Amino acid sequence: MEPRGGANMHQSGTISIKRHENVLSDVELPPSKSHLIRWLLLAAQTEGKVRLSGVKGASDDSITMLKAIQQLGVNIDIESDSWTVHGVGPHGFQVPLNPIQANNSGTSFRLLGVALTRIGEPVIVDGDQSLRERFWHPFWDSLRVISKLENNSLPVTIKGPIVVRNITLDVSRTSQYLSALLLSMPALEKPIELSIEGSPVSQRHASLSFDLAALCGSENKLEKTILKPWNCQAPSNVEIPPDASHIAFWKLYENLHNCTLNIPTVNDEDALGAEILFNLDFKIKQKISLRDANDLITPLAASMAIGGGGEITNVAHARHKETNRIEKTVELLSYFSIKATATKDGLIVEGGQSPVKPSLKVPTFGDHRMQMTAVVLASKVGADIEGGELHRVSFPKFLDFFTHDVRSVHPND
Structure with missing residues (x-):
């Protein structure tokens, strides 16, 4: 696949x-790629197996995320209408042998980019020309995790961990940076305080991230400006709408x-x-x-x-x-x-x-x-x-x- x-x-x-x-x-x-991409990351951070059903006909963006998660050492059983993710916990990701290819998927790139910081080693992430043109460096600058970047575009080398505790977040372009931070909080030891700028857009997608995280043990709320670490334990069976x-x-x-x-x-x-x-x-x-x-x-x-x-x-x-x-x-x-x-x-x-x-x-x-x-x-x-x-x-x-x-x-x- x-x-x-x-x-x-x-x-x-x-x-x-x-x-x-x-x-x-x-x-x-x-299948909803917004749901599927988020669930892949949550399932990978769980200790144990998570079966994602309803994935037949999954988008190339979703398969891009699946391949990237596999590159991080997560085993995934592929069946015609389900993917079973063998989670490795919040600190089980391995250094990939090759660069992560996000292709056209902005969601995969943003969620993965933050998730990779927990590894603590340099990881290269690239995408197609469209994704390269959509790279927005102010967010990554605020995290201080970019170890190599040329021409303010991909490919980019990301190296964590995240050590900053206060981040200014512009939510007028996309809600995905907020989602990326939230869904990687299981790997952080201390909270992050957010300073929100701009008029929020795509709030339903942000709410989706908080709702799915809540199903996995998060007590974080969309309306709050502090993101707290949480223990990720996804349900054993998830149906993708x-x-x-x-x-x-x-x-x-x-x-x-x-x-x-x-x-x-x-x-x-x-x-x-x-x-x-x-x-x-x-x-x-x-x-x-x-x-x-x-x-x-x-x-x-x-x-x-x-x-x-x-x-x-x-x-x-x-x-x-x-x-x-x-x-x-x-x-x-x-x-x-x-x-x-x-x-x-x-x-x-x-x-x-x-x-x-x-x-x-x-x-x-x-x-x-x-x-x-x-x-x-x-x-x-x-x-x-x-x-x-x-x-x-x-x-x-x-x-x-x-x-x-x-x-x-x-x-x-």
Whole structure:
């Protein structure tokens, strides 16, 4: 089991998609990589075995985390729909023989980067070009654990332990640095006091980290500014829920084809902000805040354009994803003759629009959610789309629903 992507393999290839003549009826969702990546780290720090179920069809990002945990000396039994992690406790990680490859996964890099500090020896971590461009050195500078860094980018050499007891944390870009600190507190001996700066974003993902940690013995609270060490003991059996953010693509499909799909159910508490999709009426003009669900911006903008239009707000942090998702959503949609306007913190979208078959190959900017939005739009009008493997970052089976419409994937296009 290997993620297809080191370097920039996800971005290679062109997908040629014809319009759907026979509309889909039953669709799937991948396992939630937000849950799975966090559970892998928690299970690895547990003394004993933890079985993670519901992992069939796991994303390349999740497999990247799995491989990295294995490199740290943690045995993991792989079955078709479960991974059983043989935890080594908070201090059982070994020095990896080779550099850790985080590929495209920002979550894996941030959680692993902090987790590696407990080893106390230099460890090299690298990623693909997209991840290299997303490296944000102020956080790592505050931890004082970077022993080698060139050009303020990956690869980076991390060497712990963490000795600072006061950290200034900017939560206006992402909540993942807070999650990274929390999930590695089992390996620390003393508390860390946080000075929080900026307006918090992606709070549902931060809450997820605190909720999962609580299931493993943590008494830390999201609203507190002190993180305390805790003894990590994960449940012996964990069920990974489906990834609700991908419902946005199937909602776009429904709006395009005027149909109703059988979409797997996701509980509100597992939806991580995507529950706003469950009761949206796309026919009316509306204003939607994506402060806690920035991953929805591109397919949601497309659905709003086809429907009643409106405005997407509170999503300035989407500029720091695989690409600037505000500006690039505007550009992507323009290839299908759909108009949207970027604002300081979101988009304004005119309603009542219809996609038109692009005359040029559609760029997807190395972003899997851009590629998947383009694929769904192309199911209505047809298109040639770059980034033949990008969907694998979060949903490896996604193109299976469009297989009969894929003419070719050119590995060197």
